[in-house]
Amino acid sequence: MRNRAKCKLCGEILESFALIDYVSCKCGEIAINGGDMKYETFAKDYSNFLRVDDEGNEIVVEVKELGKIKELSNEVSKPSRSDLISILDEMIASYENLPPAAGLTHVTQNDLHATLLIISQIFKAQQG
Structure with missing residues (x-):
């Protein structure tokens, strides 16, 4: 499957072809990157983000929120x-x-x- 997406707001269909190929829609709501190697996605609101398969079918994405992110400690421990x-x-x-x-x-x-x-x-x- 190619790395393609569609913005619900402006209707633009995006396609990223290479690992470093950041593409955003004309209204700036969504973006993709990574070609067919990484499939990175970006969106201000994922309810406006659709995937587009190789046949042109629109696929609604399911967004899963990560749990609470553990903060790193700033303490520096001295070696024994x-x-x-x-x-x-x-x-x-x-x-x-x-x-x-x-x-x-x-x-x-x-x-x-x-x-x-x-x-x-x-x-x-x-x-x-």
Whole structure:
């Protein structure tokens, strides 16, 4: 089925052909996007939105409201000492698994800075 829709207000039939092909009706009530890969729909009021099948038949859509959306917490949790040590161990293992020629390359200031930050956080976690 093609990605087609019809606006009940202005009567315009829309068709989206590609993944990034946003099309809206002339009155701005409805829009579609995504071609035959995504089938995205937009409407100010879905009672004015009809799907149109390949034979031109109009299909009334059924809108299902999502339940209450859970809000994300803004709390930032600090990693534990064991988490920080695991990060450091992973970093060590990644260096040990490098090919021999990579061991001859220079360490950048960013590499050193990241390592020092992790070690510093481990000591701070040990204090607290």
